[in-house]
Amino acid sequence: MLSVENLSTTYQAPGAKPVLAASNINFSVPTGRLFTLLGPSGCGKTTTLRSIAGLERPSKGVIKAHDTVVYSSAGNIFVAPNHRQFGMVFQSYAIWPHMTVFQNAAFPLQVQKKRLSGKDIRDKVMKVLAAVSLDHVEEREATRLSGGQQQRLALARALVMEPRLLLLDEPLSNLDAKLRDKMRFELKKMQRELGLTTIYVTHDQSEALALSHEIAVMNEGKIVQIGSPRDIYERPANTFVADFIGTTNFVEGIVRGGTDDRLVVDTRIGQLNVNAQPGVSIGANVSLSIRPEDVHLSDTAPAPSSNSLFIGTVRAKVFLGECQDFKIDVNETQLLARAHPSVRTLVGEQIHIAIDPEKCTLLAA
Amino acid sequence: MAVTTPDGSTVHTSLGQGWGRSFDMKWVIIGLCIVVVAWLALIPLGFLIWQSFASTSTAQVPAVFTLENYATAFGTTDSLGLMFNSLKFAFGTAAFALVLGTFFAWVNERTNTPFKSLFFAMSIVPLIIPGILFTVSWIMLASPQIGIFNQIFRDWFGLATPLFNIYSLTGMIWVDGLHYAPIAFLLVTAAFRSMDPSLEESALMSGASVVQVAFKITLKLAWPAILAAFLILFVRGIESFEVPALLGLPVGLRVYTSAIYDAVHSYPSDIGLASAYAMALLLVTSLGIYYQSRLSSQGSRFSTVTGKGFRPRVSDIGRWRYAAAGIFILYCIFVVALPFLVLFWASLQKYYAAPSWAALHNLSFAAYGKVLAYPGFYGVVWNSAKLAIGGATVVMLLTSVICWITIKTKIPGRWVLDMLASLPLVFPGIVLGLSLMIFYLNFDIGIYGTLWIMLMAYVIKFLPYGMRYNSTSMIQIHKELEESAAMSGASWFTIFRRIVLPLLKPGLMAGWIYIIVVSVRELSSSILLYSPGNEVISIMIWEFWQNGQYIELSAFGVMMITALFCFLMVVQTLSKRFGVKDV
Incomplete structure (x- = not known):
């Protein structure tokens, strides 16, 4: 469903030499699976995710989703992020503060190419808000939601467009410990029920182990091991993975x-x-x-x-x-x-x- | 979902990454903004430089290259005096304003002086009392002939010669310095607030007195900011037009700004000489702005009006606090009460007369009726409103795109754009007016002598303000807010319209209001660009003054000050409700 081949992305900090933030990344994710990019900060996992999203332009490689090439350095193809139809939940949630809960969730449907009637939009939004139990606060200003509610709204906004791929960038890292456990459980349940192909980025190994079908552990811009959570935990490929995954x-x-x-x-x-x-x-x-x-x-x-x-x-x-x-x-x-x-x-x-x-x-x- | 073909026909660039190759609304708008800014900032300047090397053309003789203008502008003893006067005036104004402003800032931030809360209210005074009205009111107060102060001293103490002469360099420095002191106050206050209070507290614990701490620690630490404030005030002083024109010209005391006005308005007008003067002026302002931007910390080109917000403890200065409050009250009397009252008094007279029991019997509101019935009065107000609102809207929208490019993208060369949009900071109003005038006289595209050329001048002049207001707001917009909209499928234009602009609103509105207010009082550019039938409010006041219609001028001035005051009060009340930043 998603395949990433030989992906490399350089990051150009202002006034500094370009840094190879992700180099030669290869993996593929079958439909309906949750794939996690795991690693310490600065390992290139977010860069890889943002390259898949189209928010960063890679320097090399091929990214295919559903057999559509969205990026290819050789073919000179780069589909803009707004044409990829990937849902994404950001680390900060990126809830627009000047809109209500409903307006936030309805935005993707209002801006998409296919025009929907107001009633259709309303039906779809209310359905997805109900799924994340936010239908009772639809008229509330988005900034007056709690952290957990904002996280669910960000998820609803990503889901309402019926994305071909769901990208999650450390979605639980801004929540307190108790809420994080609860949301982790809910996220897993929802992903499994919807069968949505998902790429998940985290630095928290227990989160990765608990949620994923497959994990790629990254270090210094490279994937050092790909495997099932059990594989990674029980048979770490090297000392870095073993050390990072747990004591x-x-x-x-x-x-x-x-x-x-x-x-x-x-x-x-x-x-x-x-x-x-x-x-x-x-x-x-x-x-x-x-x-x-x-x-x-x-x-x-x-x-x-x-x-x-x-x-x-x-x-x-x-x-x-x-x-x-x-x-x-x-x-x-x-x-x-x-x-x-x-x-x-x-x-x-x-x-x-x-x-x-x-x-x-x-x-x- | 756009189907992507291998030939890349639907290829788009990612948000803020590199250049796209496809035709996109984004690039049309961005390109247009770049062209407009470059046109606005560079054309007048380039033409001015060219003009300063050209001889005056007549019907018979075309203009040729010459250095004669510069020879006249710099090579004579007269011109040396002019430069000397300009620098003395600017230096004196800046120093006087800075001493006052720094003193008030220290008193306000560090001492327990009563009435402290009024200080910030005072800082909007230069906004609501335009320079020309302030200058006129001081003429009424301290001119040797009609000045009330001089009459009082003559009548009460029997002085034969007038005590005060406003028509002098000291008078000019006094009036402009008083008027600019609130700017110094705001700049230095910001510096004081961003200072770690423990530095001063440790000096206090070491046994230093309050005054010692102020001089040895507070002022020393704030020194770069104070120096930067001085340079800003110096540039303001050298650009100042109203005071030199009204107080200096009548007694032949010329500075660059008034000399430019003189050169244009003498017959035959000497554009080449005016351009050479303008170049000299530009050189001084450029140097001032350059050193100021180098002094201002970490790349922020503009005055740091917001700080980190330390609130150090205030020192008890004992009985001195009454002295400090006294100085402040005296300042308020000089800057607000007396100027306004003298204008109000004059507006109630039939013929101008100093306050006396006799004159008290002649009070009437006739002048107000006369102004309201003045031919073209409503047209003038309507012109000002159109220019202020139009200019403010254009500036804020244009700079919102420019700020987006310079802050949110990594487009190479975006610093050039930032620089272009900030370039008008070095244009004194009269120089801007001059360069636009001669450019559109030579390249007649039909805007010379219309409101359009004035609109253009206002847009250029206030571009840097728009940049400042928009950039502080733009920095606060988290990039993920835009990225999530892109991931939701929104195009660049939709993101800009539905996400960026609404989030920018606090800064956008504050800048819009500020530009409206300063546009209404703009004089130094308008004076060279207006034509009969296209007058604006400040020009009408200028004409009243030239015609000696002091009564009408006063009535008009009182109405204008009241209107600006009410406008700002309404805006402040509304903005508290809608979350607009302080103007």
Whole structure:
């Protein structure tokens, strides 16, 4: 449905050298999917989104939507943003302060090429306002809406034109934490129900993991990994992704031996069993990523299995209600672990650790 | 959805990015605005330069290249005196206004002087009392022959010689300085407000007295802004026409502006010499504006009338606060009460006479009736209204597009446009009038001698004001508000009409009102461009003065001041309701 090929966009700051804000971006999004561009600020995710929208003019590449080319550097094609029919929700919501709620939502229908009668416009607007539960405030001045309501109005305005593609630029970042959780849920429900192809930009990894069908993690203008949320979380392609996606333990080591599907890695905490990966041979320096919740703790020795087993000393623990966070010293290396509240071992005592080979992600060192 | 063909026939550029290749309403309007601004700003200037090198053409002899004008304008002792007079007058005016304005700003911002709240109300005085009326009222107050002050001193103290002579350099500086002091007040207040109060408070905690803090910290920190204010006032002073023409010319005390007027109105008129004088004047104003813009912080070419809004604590200056209030009240008397009262008094007379018991018996409103019945009175008012409203509308719409280009786009070379639209800042009104006059006399497209040429002069003169009002509003419009409209499918023209202009409204309306008010009192350009039948209000006052019709002049002046005052009051009340910025 949307495909982006070899897209590069340079950004020209006044009085400075041009910066390659996005370089060689490739991805495609099937119809009805929610695709997230995730990365820290300045990684090029917003530039990529604005290039798709047509608000920035890329320097190279091809962008196709529904098999219509909207940008092609080779074909010298650039469709103006107002002719692309993509709905967009901006980070600031960009609600026009001089219009009422209804006028804001009706604007796309009033300016489109196809003239609609006043009644048709009214019907469509009220339907979409009802969908975001704003139909009761239609006559209110847009500036008198709360943050959450403004966000929903921005969404309604993007949806009313029946867009071919929905672009969301950090739509939840201006909301407080509680509202953000609620809106995240509503956004997901609405996207899934409408089956609208959506590109979502965020720097919040939990938002990305919760909402997306597929995530592209970006860093320094490039996509560093594309995959499902589970893929990204469980099998980060490199230390940047692993670090950015969530807290993790990095353990360095050398591959000592193994079979076709298992490798044994010598690390400072001891020998770890890891799933084999093509291209990693014996003697290679590797780095392992182990999530705190994958470091299994128990008060007593666990039953033998394929898991790697260690004994460590509890240095600190924090009780968080549904779980507890531990800091454990294993052979003078610190591991972070997240465990069930039933674990009773006290600070200073010894604790048993088990790590599932499946959960050790092998990263190139 | 526009179907895009590979040959790019429906290709459009993105918002504010580069140049498009397609034919689009956007480029027509933008192109038109650029051409109009370039035409307005450059043509008169270019022609003026050319004219200053040309000899006076007659029916027999065509104009040839010559440096003679410059030789006359700069090469004689007479001309040196002229330059010296101009600089002395401008310097004195600026210094006097600045001292007064800075003092009031400090008193208002930093001390507990009573009546402080009246200071800002005072700052609109130069708006509602036009320079020509202010000057005339001071002639009535302090001229050696008819001045009330002199008569009082003669009658009460038996002085043989008049004590005050308004027809002098000191008199000119006094009148113009008093009139410009509110501008200095606003400029310096802005500087004081954008100052971190902790800098002064720490000096106070170190044991410095209030006066020491004022001189050693406040003024030192505000020094660049004060210097910039001085340059603005200096340029205002050197451009000033009314005061030199009414107070200087009768006693042969000439400055550049009045010399230009003289050269044009002598017989035969010497356009070449006037142009050479104009070039000298332009040189001085350009230097002033140039250094002022370099002083003004971070690229803001215009006076920073809005600051960050620090509100430092006010110092208790003890009994001195009554002295400060006294000076302020005295100032109000000199600037508002006396000028208005003397005009009002004169307007009630049959023949001009100084206030006395005898004259009190002759009061009548006859002069008002006479003015209202004056031939062409309604035509004159209607002309002024047309020019003020038309000029203000053209300026604000034109500059809204220019500001959009310079602020919202990344079009290369947009700074040229910004510069062009701000260029008229260096045109003194009389120079602008002169250059338009000679250009459209030579290239007759039928606007010379009509209202159109005056409209053009007003538009050029007030372009920089339009830029200032529009740009402060334009900067505040978040770019996503436009982008979301583009994503909604709106064209550039629709976005501009339905999103940008409505959001620009506060600045747009404030600038519109301001330009209307200053247009009504515009004299120095109009004086060279009007023709019989096309007079405006300020010209009518000028003619009354030339004809010695002081009674009618006073009645007209009182009506004008009252009308402008009421207009501003109505506007302020309305604008509070509709959220228009302060004028």
